[in-house]
Amino acid sequence: MRRLLPAVGVLVAACSNIASPAVNDIYEYRAFEFGDTLAFHWPRELLPVRIWVAADSPIRPYVVTAISRWQDAFLYGEFRATLVADSSTADVIVRNTPSDVGGVLLRRPILARAPQCNGETDPSLDPSSKTVQLPMHLFMYAVVSDAVPGIPACYSITMTHEVGHVIGILAHSPHSDDVMFANPEFDGISDRDRQTAITLYHRPSTVTVTGRR
């Protein structure tokens, strides 16, 4: 039996779990409509989220970067997205134009404003039925010209902010060093943005998704 001791030693060696850090540095990510609380995240069965942006759009590289940033905020694949070639199959449609959904009742765009460009996300969220009707729409456009200095940085920040709304952060951070601040200046995802997104995906969603094509 002593010859079996090495194998037994392997079996009992180091049976400890990794020490997970606390996730508690967060801001409010839910929306409050008519006294009700709305929390949304993409269910795993709809992943990867299908995002369309025109192949020749000048904002396409910023969409790719924003997707990558938010995907990398998670360790367990809670949010994943892929670009699709056909907008008719998309869950999210991204356009390099001003919003065309203004004035639609209960479909208020969530805005981000930086000096050179604007972003708007219409999550198509209906508070009365607690549903998100796909596709969502995301708009980002230059206030002046695409050639103005500062536009690339503005696009990078604003697209990351708007994709933050797409993943389910329905509110704005009160901290100016977060990308989800209403007038964001931070080009990336802060620890607080990341922890907020993680919290969002590990708490129940009160909203269901309809209309996937």
Place this chain on the structure above:
Amino acid sequence: MRLPIFLLAALPWAAPLGAQAAVRLSAGATYSSALIDDGVLSTKLRPAIAPTMALGVSYPTGKGPYRVLADVTYARSPLDVITSDNSGHDQLAAVATITTLVLAEGPVRGALRWQAGGGAVFYRPTERQGVFQDGAAHRWVIAGGLTWTRALTAAMDLLVTARVDAHNFTTDVLQARGYGEAQSVQRFGLLVGVNRRL
């Protein structure tokens, strides 16, 4: 390029190439415990049962019954996400593991032999994602097991190997995000193949 190093490491222990040297080729499956058991997020990340192939070269260490074995094992399976907070189950992109081991081997009883040794396991994700968003990772590993052989021909044996190994898992991104220590991972493999004496 570390693979040849482990193979070369076995050579000084080996007797000159002769009738006792043997090559082993096996296939089977590997079960792994969770790479991460996140108590805060109630989430486990565990490789699915992985189809496995192994190639080994063994040499006698002298005139006794002991041998040294240099062994390379390849397994590949998707990562299962298992949650207990109702956020759903999921499967992420596949991860391949290449395990290189140097093992000592000796008799237990009859056709049964023990193995014990160590080496390294190399994780090769097919996508940079989640805990593997920084790419590949490698960890030291200890291993043990049992083999059973039955002669098929004068030069070839049927070989059944049951092996367990253990390592501590972590990645750069886990450490960067404050995950302390490491997750102990145990893997259990069952392989069937042939042992060809040279």
